[in-house]
Amino acid sequence: MESRELLLETMSELMWERGYADTSPRAVRERSGVGQGSMYHHFPTKRDLALAALERNIADLLPAASELDGSGDPMARIEAYLMRPRDVLKGCKVGRMTQDPQVREDPVLLAPVARAFAQVHVSWVKALRDAIAAGELRDDVDPERLAHTLMAVIQGGYVLAIAQQDPGPFDAARAGALDLLRAAAPLASSAPKNKSKKRK
Amino acid sequence: MESRELLLETMSELMWERGYADTSPRAVRERSGVGQGSMYHHFPTKRDLALAALERNIADLLPAASELDGSGDPMARIEAYLMRPRDVLKGCKVGRMTQDPQVREDPVLLAPVARAFAQVHVSWVKALRDAIAAGELRDDVDPERLAHTLMAVIQGGYVLAIAQQDPGPFDAARAGALDLLRAAAPLASSAPKNKSKKRK
DNA sequence: GTCTATAAGAGGATAGAC
DNA sequence: GTCTATCCTCTTATAGAC
Numbered sequence: 001m002e003s004r005e006l007l008l009e010t011m012s013e014l015m016w017e018r019g020y021a022d023t024s025p026r027a028v029r030e031r032s033g034v035g036q037g038s039m040y041h042h043f044p045t046k047r048d049l050a051l052a053a054l055e056r057n058i059a060d061l062l063p064a065a066s067e068l069d070g071s072g073d074p075m076a077r078i079e080a081y082l083m084r085p086r087d088v089l090k091g092c093k094v095g096r097m098t099q100d101p102q103v104r105e106d107p108v109l110l111a112p113v114a115r116a117f118a119q120v121h122v123s124w125v126k127a128l129r130d131a132i133a134a135g136e137l138r139d140d141v142d143p144e145r146l147a148h149t150l151m152a153v154i155q156g157g158y159v160l161a162i163a164q165q166d167p168g169p170f171d172a173a174r175a176g177a178l179d180l181l182r183a184a185a186p187l188a189s190s191a192p193k194n195k196s197k198k199r200k
Numbered sequence: 201m202e203s204r205e206l207l208l209e210t211m212s213e214l215m216w217e218r219g220y221a222d223t224s225p226r227a228v229r230e231r232s233g234v235g236q237g238s239m240y241h242h243f244p245t246k247r248d249l250a251l252a253a254l255e256r257n258i259a260d261l262l263p264a265a266s267e268l269d270g271s272g273d274p275m276a277r278i279e280a281y282l283m284r285p286r287d288v289l290k291g292c293k294v295g296r297m298t299q300d301p302q303v304r305e306d307p308v309l310l311a312p313v314a315r316a317f318a319q320v321h322v323s324w325v326k327a328l329r330d331a332i333a334a335g336e337l338r339d340d341v342d343p344e345r346l347a348h349t350l351m352a353v354i355q356g357g358y359v360l361a362i363a364q365q366d367p368g369p370f371d372a373a374r375a376g377a378l379d380l381l382r383a384a385a386p387l388a389s390s391a392p393k394n395k396s397k398k399r400k
Numbered sequence: 401g402t403c404t405a406t407a408a409g410a411g412g413a414t415a416g417a418c
Numbered sequence: 419g420t421c422t423a424t425c426c427t428c429t430t431a432t433a434g435a436c
Binding site for chain 4: 224225226236240244245246
């Protein structure tokens with residue numbers, strides 16, 4: 001019970017740091033201190049271990065996104081989620097997987113990633129709809145679309161930051177996104193709250 | 201002269217498809233048909249070959265970005281660049297490299313990636329400044345920031361699309377970004393062109 | 401420039417004893 | 419459940435002949 005947990009914990013870290021393809025069973029053994037026999041007892045293949053570790057990494061991340069579902073002021077929720085502190089230069093535990101050829105090509109490994117993003121998308125859409133209902137966002141923007149845009153800003157921000165080895169581009173990207181959201185407030189500059197406009 | 205070119209061409213393809221770490225010299229040999237001896241004659245190490253192939257992939261991509269520098273209507277240039285057809289499910293030849301642990305950890309391999317993004321950023325900033333000068337974009341948005349935001353939308357769009365194995369999220373993300381840009385036009389709905397407002 | 405041979409080490413397990 | 423031994427393939431070259 002101890003070894004299993006240690007292996008999972010270690011594999012989750014390594015998948016975040018190095019992805020799947022570039023993480024060897026040996027690396028997991030060495031970092032975790034768990035022996036060969038135990039390892040293959042608990043997880044018959046590297047892929048089994050990776051799948052379990054991936055699920056854990058996703059479970060780590062999803063609670064943050066449910067911040068978007070909250071009940072406070074919608075734009076405040078959106079801003080809080082966007083501006084949440086992140087380990088920028090490490091990148092996204094989940095998004096990273098999409099660039100690993102061995103994950104991309106394995107439907108079983110890719111599926112949890114797809115599900116995770118789909119779930120976060122739902123949360124974004126809810127927050128954006130709430131913002132429109134609260135009169136904080138023009139009612140002619142498409143929440144589904146915009147949700148993808150904002151998720152992309154986060155995922156792409158990591159890419160830019162890692163390229164420069166500097167969190168700056170990530171911070172600029174999300175700040176710019178917020179600027180645009182504010183520019184898309186209904187009354188040109190500052191949004192009047194508590195007005196529930198509901199017309200096309 | 202023939203082999204060298206074939207190797208470069210093949211390595212460039214493989215780096216796009218599978219990244220650096222997961223592309224073996226053997227794979228390059230087999231796909232290119234070039235023999236072992238020739239390969240190590242032209243490129244002493246895998247890294248040397250990768251560096252050359254990466255420079256080529258970057259050179260492939262930069263011309264497109266210079267579309268942003270053009271001299272036509274700024275918003276039209278921006279829209280054209282954003283909406284340019286892309287091989288969405290393959291991802292970005294350059295951005296992909298940031299997720300490869302062996303590239304990330306190698307300053308020599310990462311440097312060209314950083315330079316490429318920096319260059320694209322310059323083009324974006326120019327286009328956005330032009331749009332502001334042309335009265336197509338509010339003069340209170342920060343072009344540097346917004347440039348990062350829009351680059352992130354592209355890079356992140358790839359991530360979302362690959363996760364779902366569907367270009368849809370990419371297309372939604374960029375369309376949503378355009379919506380926001382339009383919402384950030386100075387006169388609330390449609391931008392009056394050829395007015396060179398220059399005040400804070 | 402290109403070919404074939406060789407090789408140390410890592411990757412990803414399997415086997416069987418304790 | 420854990421340990422040690424063993425195995426076969428792939429990776430990334432190197433060596434030397436043609």
